Amino acid sequence: MKVSVPVCLALAGNVSGTYMGKIKSRKKNMVFRLCIYAEVIAGTIIGGWLCGTGFIDILRNIAVSITGIMVFVYYYGMRGSRMVKSILSQPVFLASFAVSNLLVAFTGIADIGTVWMAAVAVVAAREGMGHAVSCHLLLMLQYSVISADAAKDTNIIIFYAVLGILLALVVSEIKKQKLFIYAAVIFISLTLVIAIVLNGSFKETWDNRGFMLKCVAGDIVLLAASWITYRIKRKNIRSQNEYKNSSMEDKTILELASTDHELMQKIKNYSETLYEHSLRTGNLSGMAAEFAGYGKNLAKAGGYYHEAGRIYGNEDYKEACSQIVKEFAFPIQLADIIKQHGEAPEKPGSPEAAVVMLSDSIISMDEYFGRTGKREQIPDEKLVKSVFNSRMAKGSLDNSGIDKENIEKLMDFYINNAFKEETREEHYL
Numbered sequence: 001m002k003v004s005v006p007v008c009l010a011l012a013g014n015v016s017g018t019y020m021g022k023i024k025s026r027k028k029n030m031v032f033r034l035c036i037y038a039e040v041i042a043g044t045i046i047g048g049w050l051c052g053t054g055f056i057d058i059l060r061n062i063a064v065s066i067t068g069i070m071v072f073v074y075y076y077g078m079r080g081s082r083m084v085k086s087i088l089s090q091p092v093f094l095a096s097f098a099v100s101n102l103l104v105a106f107t108g109i110a111d112i113g114t115v116w117m118a119a120v121a122v123v124a125a126r127e128g129m130g131h132a133v134s135c136h137l138l139l140m141l142q143y144s145v146i147s148a149d150a151a152k153d154t155n156i157i158i159f160y161a162v163l164g165i166l167l168a169l170v171v172s173e174i175k176k177q178k179l180f181i182y183a184a185v186i187f188i189s190l191t192l193v194i195a196i197v198l199n200g201s202f203k204e205t206w207d208n209r210g211f212m213l214k215c216v217a218g219d220i221v222l223l224a225a226s227w228i229t230y231r232i233k234r235k236n237i238r239s240q241n242e243y244k245n246s247s248m249e250d251k252t253i254l255e256l257a258s259t260d261h262e263l264m265q266k267i268k269n270y271s272e273t274l275y276e277h278s279l280r281t282g283n284l285s286g287m288a289a290e291f292a293g294y295g296k297n298l299a300k301a302g303g304y305y306h307e308a309g310r311i312y313g314n315e316d317y318k319e320a321c322s323q324i325v326k327e328f329a330f331p332i333q334l335a336d337i338i339k340q341h342g343e344a345p346e347k348p349g350s351p352e353a354a355v356v357m358l359s360d361s362i363i364s365m366d367e368y369f370g371r372t373g374k375r376e377q378i379p380d381e382k383l384v385k386s387v388f389n390s391r392m393a394k395g396s397l398d399n400s401g402i403d404k405e406n407i408e409k410l411m412d413f414y415i416n417n418a419f420k421e422e423t424r425e426e427h428y429l
Helices: 005-051 055-085 090-106 115-127 129-146 154-172 179-199 202-207 209-256 262-270 272-292 296-305 308-312 317-327 332-341 351-372 380-394 404-417
Strands: none
Touching: 005 055, 005 090, 005 129, 055 129, 090 115, 090 129, 115 129, 115 154, 115 209, 129 154, 154 179, 154 209, 179 202, 179 209, 202 209, 209 296, 209 332, 262 272, 262 296, 262 308, 272 296, 272 308, 272 351, 272 404, 296 332, 296 351, 308 317, 317 332, 332 351, 351 380, 351 404, 380 404
């Protein structure tokens, strides 16, 4: 069996693309692991230096930390580095982890409460509970290594270990912004309850209220960090969705702005006269919009379908337009242009809608005077200016977003281009 050269090239391209993608993914995973190693080792060294730990002890601590990192990296590297690939933002993960490592380093010389678990709060809000718990366990190991004196107190270790996991659970389950207030109340309450249980009585906890106040203050900082992270995440998601929707709408409008589209063919089959009018209006609208720096395809599609509702022969023109909009899934910008055409008074809410209105008015007058045999008696300039003057007198352009300077430019454009034969071409523009 013979295989054509283009097919071979396509296959080779696909194989090459897949191979390069795998290499890029491996490099990304490797960078992530190296950064974790570097951050933990740097935190261990800084913590030892701040505590005045000897060189040999620092090396011993580094060895313990590396053991913990190896377990972490092994877990994240399992099943084709599935955990690493599932991280939405590695820079955020690594940056928050670096901050927490630095804060853990300071726990060796000062009691800073729960604030060193900042990475757990951020990762839980951004990545979910699984990543947050893994992050917390590695930070707990760092805390045990650097804050050796504190680590001798079993209650402190249990307190931070349980609290970190609860932080990951509470924050990762928040789905609405207003729930952060409830989460703050719940988490601070859990902090106090766990402390009372471990201390054995409320009195002992009260006697140690300095530490508890630091923990509560730390809880507030942690919840604030998770709230900010949540807000940023939601904003990014909205931006991505808007970009995706915008791209889809642009593609849909581009498809609609073609005489080959199903709806244009329906118009043609319904009435040659309506088709010719729609064709001229669409082409002229696209030309005018492009000249003025507006959305060419949106204006063009608006011109093509500004009277598409007529194909259903419905007495209720607005209802017919709504039916067209729904049946052919018009993007909202295009739907607005179609619907505004049937309104009285007609006041376009966008430059593209205004261009469609002006083009339709000019083409309609040209067709009317052509049918009555008076067209040759009326200069192009007079016809165009009469349309503009009438629309401006009625305030039709007040909400369009077109300033006086651009109105003048558009008027000149229409005078010079509105009646060219190009506007009648089916595949113009």
